[in-house]
Amino acid sequence: MRFRGLLRRVRGGERRWGPKGMVLGGCVAALGVVPSAALATPGSGVTGTVLASGTSSGSMKVEAEGVTDVVVRTITIAPGGSTGWHHHPGQLIAVVQKGTLSRTLGDCSVETTSAGQSFIEPSGPKHRHIGRNLGTEPVVLYVTYMLPAGSPLSVDAEAPACASGE
Numbered sequence: 001m002r003f004r005g006l007l008r009r010v011r012g013g014e015r016r017w018g019p020k021g022m023v024l025g026g027c028v029a030a031l032g033v034v035p036s037a038a039l040a041t042p043g044s045g046v047t048g049t050v051l052a053s054g055t056s057s058g059s060m061k062v063e064a065e066g067v068t069d070v071v072v073r074t075i076t077i078a079p080g081g082s083t084g085w086h087h088h089p090g091q092l093i094a095v096v097q098k099g100t101l102s103r104t105l106g107d108c109s110v111e112t113t114s115a116g117q118s119f120i121e122p123s124g125p126k127h128r129h130i131g132r133n134l135g136t137e138p139v140v141l142y143v144t145y146m147l148p149a150g151s152p153l154s155v156d157a158e159a160p161a162c163a164s165g166e
Contacts, residue, residue, distance in 0.1 A: 052142040054095035054118030067149040077139040083131040086154040090123045090147035099139035102132045108162035128157040
């Protein structure tokens with residue numbers, strides 16, 4: 001963008017601001033000291049409640065293609081309880097609000113997630129898993145599912161061969 005008329009040429013090739021340029025410069029400087037909140041509109045009649053918050057152990061990447069159902073759900077697993085082997089048709093983000101969740105993945109590795117931590121479960125049959133509560137208090141999860149429209153929340157799956165000794 002050129003500021004024609006804002007700069008005027010003087011001897012020796014130097015440029016100096018003309019009167020219009022000084023006015024524009026003053027306006028831009030004034031905007032810099034006005035708090036940005038002054039440009040916002042105030043809210044009214046809105047409240048929010050944090051149900052759970054958690055920190056991931058690494059970076060998180062969330063993807064959804066096409067029309068997507070978004071479902072937010074609370075899940076409670078009693079001491080000694082399990083979800084059974086399953087997978088999800090879409091990704092989900094979970095926050096452990098209370099207790100400790102032990103997840104055995106399709107390769108039989110185990111991931112443990114405690115209260116205040118979060119994780120993502122990828123979609124599809126290649127990502128089957130089971131969630132267990134091996135503790136003495138209930139595990140409470142807050143889960144956000146991002147599923148292809150009309151899909152179930154989970155699909156039952158067979159235990160992998162490596163899990164036969166469970």
